[in-house]
Amino acid sequence: MVTKDSERILSEGGVEMKKAILYINQFFAGIGGEEQADHVPEIREGLVGPAILLNQLLDAEITHTIICGDNFIGSREAEAVEIILGFLAERKFDLFFAGPAFQAGRYGNACGVIGRAVQARFAVPAISSMNKENPGVEMFKKDIYIFPGGKSAAKMRDDMKKMAEFGNKLLKGEQTGFAENEGYYGRGIRHQVWLKNAKPAAERAIAMLLKKLHGEEFQTELPIPKIDQVPIADPLKDLSKATIALVTSGGIVPVDNPDRIQSASATRWGRYRISGLDKLGNRKQGKFKTIHAGYDPAAGDDDPNRVVPLDALRTYEKEGKIGKVHDYFYSTVGTGTTEAEAARMGREIVAYLHQAGVDAVVLTAT
Amino acid sequence: MANLIPVAKTVGANRMVPTISIPYPLGDPATTAAEQLKLRYHRVGVALDALSTAIAEQTVFEVKI
Numbered sequence: 001m002v003t004k005d006s007e008r009i010l011s012e013g014g015v016e017m018k019k020a021i022l023y024i025n026q027f028f029a030g031i032g033g034e035e036q037a038d039h040v041p042e043i044r045e046g047l048v049g050p051a052i053l054l055n056q057l058l059d060a061e062i063t064h065t066i067i068c069g070d071n072f073i074g075s076r077e078a079e080a081v082e083i084i085l086g087f088l089a090e091r092k093f094d095l096f097f098a099g100p101a102f103q104a105g106r107y108g109n110a111c112g113v114i115g116r117a118v119q120a121r122f123a124v125p126a127i128s129s130m131n132k133e134n135p136g137v138e139m140f141k142k143d144i145y146i147f148p149g150g151k152s153a154a155k156m157r158d159d160m161k162k163m164a165e166f167g168n169k170l171l172k173g174e175q176t177g178f179a180e181n182e183g184y185y186g187r188g189i190r191h192q193v194w195l196k197n198a199k200p201a202a203e204r205a206i207a208m209l210l211k212k213l214h215g216e217e218f219q220t221e222l223p224i225p226k227i228d229q230v231p232i233a234d235p236l237k238d239l240s241k242a243t244i245a246l247v248t249s250g251g252i253v254p255v256d257n258p259d260r261i262q263s264a265s266a267t268r269w270g271r272y273r274i275s276g277l278d279k280l281g282n283r284k285q286g287k288f289k290t291i292h293a294g295y296d297p298a299a300g301d302d303d304p305n306r307v308v309p310l311d312a313l314r315t316y317e318k319e320g321k322i323g324k325v326h327d328y329f330y331s332t333v334g335t336g337t338t339e340a341e342a343a344r345m346g347r348e349i350v351a352y353l354h355q356a357g358v359d360a361v362v363l364t365a366t
Numbered sequence: 367m368a369n370l371i372p373v374a375k376t377v378g379a380n381r382m383v384p385t386i387s388i389p390y391p392l393g394d395p396a397t398t399a400a401e402q403l404k405l406r407y408h409r410v411g412v413a414l415d416a417l418s419t420a421i422a423e424q425t426v427f428e429v430k431i
Contacts (some may be wrong), residue, residue, distance in 0.1 A: 174384035230378035236418040244414070250391070302419065303402075306393035312410040322414060324368070331368050360417040362410065363379075366367040 014203040018171050020095040021088065023114050028153075029067040037068030037106075041080055043087040043227065050156060054097060057164035059171055060308050061293045063093065065129075066114075070106035073113060081117045093124060095167050098144075100159035101136060102127035103151045108136025115144040117255035125170055129159040136186040141185040142340060146191075148185065166255035168197035186223070188339075233360075242359035245326035246274075247349060249334030250366035252300065253294030256281055261333055263293035269345045274325070294335030295366050307364060324357050334365060367389060367414055373422055379414040382426045385410055405431050 026032055026039040028049045047055050048065035055062040073080040096118045098111035108130045117127030129149035130136050137146055140152055145166060149159035162183060169176055179186040204221070211218035236242045253261060259270035272288075274280070283285025283301040290300035290307060305311045308329055316322050330349045334342070352362065368374040369391060374382050381392045385391030385423030392409060410416040416427045 034416075084393075087413060230380060232380045232423075235420045239418045242417075296387040297389075297394045299393075302395065303393060306390040306395075306402070306408065307408045309392050309406050312392075312406040315407060316411065316414060321411070360368060361409060362413050364385070364391055365370070365374065366391055 006161040017204050018053075018094040019063045019092060020054075020058060020060045020097060020167065021064045021066060021091070021093045022054055022062055023066045023096070023098040023111065024049055025052070025110060026067060026069045027107075027280060029033045029065070030259075031067065037069045037071035038170045039131070041066065041068065041087070043067075047083045050100075050160060051190040053157065053160050054164055058095075059163055060166045062097075063090070068110065068114075068156050070104070070110055073110045074106050077113055081113065084114055085117060085121050085327075088118065088122065092337040093122075094171060096122075096124050096126045097163055098126060098128040099132075099166065100149045100156065100163065101134060102129075102149055102153060102155065102159070103131040103134050105135050109139065112136045112144065112146075116140060116185035119144055122237075127167055129163050137185055142187050142189075145184045145187075147183055154293060185336075236360055238322055239322055240324040243324045243326050243357060245312060245353055245356075245358045246310060246313060246364070247249050247361050248329065248331050248366075249337075250306050250331070250364060251290040252280070252288055252299065252304045252308045253291055254333050255286055255289050257291050261291060261331070263291050263333060263335075265336040265341075266333040266336075266345075267337075267341050269349060271328040271330045271332060271349075273327060274310055274329055275327040277310065278314050280308055290366075292333045292335060292366060294333070300366075307366060309362070309364065313362065325360075326353070326356060328356075331366030367409065369425055377425075380421060380424050381413075381419075382424070383413045383416060384426065385409065385428055 026036045030049055031039055042208040043064050045064055047062055048067065051062045051065045068080055068084065074364065075180055094114060098115045099107065100228045101107040101111045111128040111130070113126050118124060119126040122173065127146060128296050129147040131151050140146060147162040149155060166182060166184065176182050208220070235353060237258050251261070251263070253259070253270055254272055261268045261270055282303055283289035288304040290297045290304070300307045308327070310329070313325050318324050332345055367385050369385045369388050371382055371384055386394060386405070392406040409429050412427050412429050
């Protein structure tokens, strides 16, 4: 869109100046506190509240400020997102900022929700800042750049500076480094990088091992996220009356892969009827195969029961050890699949299992 | 049921039964069909027993075959 100040934004070199937009809540817009938290989304040309500071620090012009009440977006999220995406649809901008949100939970949620939505819709990086105690960090650090911030607005200048400095790097097209070097909360995204010292992995691994053996500090190149604790399910009271389902991340599907489940980084899963089958037929027979790209498919294609043990489970059903084998097995591919996608697919599958009255699941992984 | 028990632990699985490999968790193609079926029957049986066993923490159940 051609804005009315299109002449002004042409800098001296004739290169169009980069643009950015800031999202803030009703409080920082000076509209009001809690009593104004239902404030409907609005967009204003130019700088409102913290946008003045960001505009000073950033090598880009803040063309607009978006304002929304924390409760409005908190309770009417889809509506708020649609309105705000609508504001932005015709506008050109290179970066999107939200916050800083400090330790304000609802504001943090708002910044995350809107940052993620804008980034997804317009493919523009979203940058925010939150205190580590803000629940928005855990909820959205995988989606957008969130920098650690202070507890209250007293840290406005510091927090905004971090956001702006990183924004300036992105604007210049500089290569950005690891999360811990850049300062934002790690997003759990792995990148392939060329190391300047060109030391091969084997040498680096041995160096790390030696440090470990000598009790020295070393930095892993592959931090493992902290263990997710899952509540322990109660044991089945009566196995002989239980309905048992088979679920696999081993990629066993009907040979035509009707749900087009991806061979890696899967986002889809399928469920396939097995009622009346004593075992899974193989690929040669035109029945089942594996589409998993993370392991040699020969053994799974030759006998899919090696991955989804229907034959053994059916035997237990006939012997009366279990009540019934659930009429479907569920399958996806567990290689390169993010934890977030896996958890989402898990929740979707569980909904079906609950509905069908399944009591327990045997989950096979490859 | 998993070959990579440490991964299963990391992602929070509570009842774990080891399998024999990644590409063929429950039946080594280098053995006879009868042997494979025996192994599969045994390990699935351990898994079923695990489902009806009370546990207080993440537990790896022992397999005999």
